[in-house]
Amino acid sequence: MSEFTHINEQGQAHMVDVTEKVATEREARAEAIIKMAPDTLAMIMNGEHHKGDVFATARIAGIMAAKKTSDLIPLCHPLMLTKVTVDLIPEPEHSQVRIQSLCKLAGQTGVEMEALTAASTAALTIYDMCKAVQKDMLIEGVRLLEKKGGKSGHFKV
Template identity: 50%
Template sequence: MSRLSHLDESGRARMVDVTDKPTTARRAAAEGRLRCRAETLALVKEGRAPKGSVVQTAELAGVMAAKRTGDLIPLCHPLALTGIDVTIAPNDALPGFEVRAEVRTSGPTGVEMEALTAVSVACLTLFDMLKAVDREMAIEGIRVTAKSGGRSGDWGAGGGAS
């Protein structure tokens, strides 16, 4: 097993020095879900949620969160992101919402944490905006689904490149 890069020789936490790493195009995708009651999902799909445009607000919150990842996660580098897409789709089979984010940059370090933060905050925003009508919602399955760029190359969930 390789040594953890966020620890120095004495085991103290540190930000990884990326000064000498090459600048490359980088992309990461993540996903998650918010399960809710079928009645809650119908309320949103019909535009009758008490707090208004639930999906659009949560998508915007995810974009804003990705841009603030370096402020939220102590050892993350603040990055100049070049693209952020957050999409939320209702899913009757859950019932609930599928949340996806893709984040891009050109730099010396990856954007997996930014993609995960976007999905997490989008799910939290959905929860916040719907908690008055559904107290049994659950946020599930937040994970990185793909990454590209950098020394380790391309990776996709399930072991394949994406």
């Protein structure tokens, strides 16, 4: 794709018109990684955090964020998501948590931004809940892993 679809002929930002596009099944997977001290990760994994279940809270936050993506990203269409999952995978050998999200729908536009928003927000929620214990956690590697459906076809890292 060689031209920006969110810029009109006058060079102004606008929401893309998807009215004439055929609704198809669409799916996107994304991830984010949050690195932390081994003691911080152990505290989370052992359920010893004084604020409660960090992973459950981050999972719910990610799902809620996916549903609110169009409120956060100015030119995103509001979508009727049919599935959102957020998986938090502790990796003690790397002192990190890998967060992977999946968003699905049958619609006229893709769900990449929703998957990226879900993974990012889950990582931010872990940071928020643990910042009193450790302020130098690092969120990195936010990226699209895979998308299926739509005119541009299948993409996979």
